Amino acid sequence: MRYLLIIAVILFSGCNQTKQNDQAGNKNAFNKAQKITQKDSIQKVAVLVLKALKAKDYSRFTSYFHPAEGVRFSPYGFIDFTHKQILAKDFLEAIDKHWILTWGHFDGSGEAIKLRIKPYIDRYIYNADYLAAEKKDYDSFIGNGNSINNLKEIYPQLHFTEYYFSGFDQKYNGLDWSSLRLVFKKYQNNYYLVAVIHDQWTA
Incomplete structure (x- = not known):
């Protein structure tokens, strides 16, 4: 009888320790999740x-466009409400149908920027490898x-986030710097793009 009692105590202690370990594991997982800012x-x-x-x-x-508002694209740091704002489905349709869109106005000449989407991306969005940007920042220019x-x-x-290159050719003394800014808005517990802003030296 004494041996049975000892075994029962050991089993109870083991179960209690397992429960405590599980609780500790859950608490650590919760704390880890809480640290995601x-x-x-x-x-x-x-x-x-x-x-x-x-x-x-x-x-x-x-797929990262704001579902209700779409994305506004600005070719320069000054954002104008005339700059192209487009929903995801219209963006893809414009690519598929090779539409020429008006995005704003060229710095200096003031002429309308009329480009298909892919050439616009190459010139005013991913004009440099911003994944490997020289500098990056959050909510700061x-x-x-x-x-x-x-x-x-x-x-x-x-x-917003910013990705920056100080320049690409020394002969320009930094006047060929380039930045890409991505602006986000929360929608149904997720963050989506609402603006893509290219910036550079302007005349």
Whole structure:
């Protein structure tokens, strides 16, 4: 009888220890999940956006468009409400049908920027390998030219990432710097693109 009692105590202790280990494991997993910040979530999506652009996978790229608002594309740091704002389905249709869209106006000449989507991407979005950007930041500007940067006035409550190159050819003394800014908005517990802003030195 004494031996049976000892065995029962051992079994109970083992079960109790297993329960405590399970609880500790669950607590650690919960704490780990709690450490994922808003910044982490946005930066993760931003990297996925850049990977899709680098791979020229435009179907995947549009999967990050804000479902209700689409994305506004600005060729320069100053955001104008006349700049092209487009939903994901229309973006893909424009690629498929080779539509020429008006995106804004060329710096200097003031002429309308009329381009198909792929040439626009090559010139005003992924014009450099921003996945390997020289500098990166969150909610802070790196590139600073002579045009007005009104991102925080247009999107005062939203968060953004910036990817920056200080220049590509020494003979330009940094005047060929280039930045890409991605602006995000939360929708049904996920972050989506609402603006893609290219910036550079303007005349």
